[in-house]
Amino acid sequence: MKKAHSNLASRRFGVRFLSSTLGIFFFTSLLGAQYEGWTIPPTAKTEKSPMAGVADAAKKGKSVFTGRCQRCHGPEGKGNGPEADPQVKPADLTQIKTDINPDGVLFYKIWNGHQPHAGSKGSMPAFKVQLVRDDVWRVIEYVKTLKAAT
Numbered sequence: 405m406k407k408a409h410s411n412l413a414s415r416r417f418g419v420r421f422l423s424s425t426l427g428i429f430f431f432t433s434l435l436g437a438q439y440e441g442w443t444i445p446p447t448a449k450t451e452k453s454p455m456a457g458v459a460d461a462a463k464k465g466k467s468v469f470t471g472r473c474q475r476c477h478g479p480e481g482k483g484n485g486p487e488a489d490p491q492v493k494p495a496d497l498t499q500i501k502t503d504i505n506p507d508g509v510l511f512y513k514i515w516n517g518h519q520p521h522a523g524s525k526g527s528m529p530a531f532k533v534q535l536v537r538d539d540v541w542r543v544i545e546y547v548k549t550l551k552a553a554t
C-alpha cells in the first residue's frame with residue numbers, strides 16, 4: 405500500500421517535472437524567435453529609460469533620427485529611406501509591437517544592431533559605435549511619437 409502510494413507520487417512528480425521542463429524549453433525558444441538576430445540581454449525588458457518624460461528628449465531625438473536613421477527608415481519611419489536595402493527591409497517604425505518591444509528592448513536593438521542576414525551583407529548597424537547611450541534613449545522617445553501619429 406505504502407509502495408503504491410509512493411510510486412504514484414513519483415509518477416506525478418515525473419509528469420510535473422517533464423511538463424515544466426518542456427514549458428521552459430518552449431518559452432526560451434519562443435523568446436529566441438521573437439528576437440532572432442538581435443542581442444537583447446535578459447534584463448532589457450525591465451530597463452527604464454532615463455529620458456522617459458524628459459521635456460525635450462523627443463525633440464532632440466528627432467535630430468538624431470534625421471541624422472542617423474532616416475536614410476534607411478525614411479522620413480516618417482516607414483522603412484522606405486533612400487538607402488533601404490530591398491533584400492533586408494528596414495523595419496516600419498510606425499508599426500512597432502510595443503508589447504514585445506518595451507524601451508529597454510528597443511534600446512538594445514539600436515545599441516547592438518542586427519546580425520547580417522544570410523545572403524545579404526547588411527542589416528541594422530550597431531549604434532554603440534556612433535551614439536552615446538542618452539542619444540539612443542532620446543531617439544527612442546522620438547520613434548514612439550511616430551507610432552502615436554498613425
Ligand code: HEC
Nearest residue numbers: 472473476492493494495500501513514518527528529543
Ligand atoms: C543601414 C540601414 C539602417 C539604419 C541607418 C538604421 N536602421 Fe534600424 N533597421 C534596419 C533594418 C534592415 C532593420 C530590420 C532588422 C533586420 O531584420 O535585419 C531595422 C530595424 C530597426 C528596429 C527594430 C524594429 C522592430 O520592430 O523590431 C528599430 C527599433 C530600429 N531599426 C531603429 C533604428 C534607429 C532608431 C536608427 C537610428 C539611430 C536606425 N534604426 C538606423 C536598418 C537600418
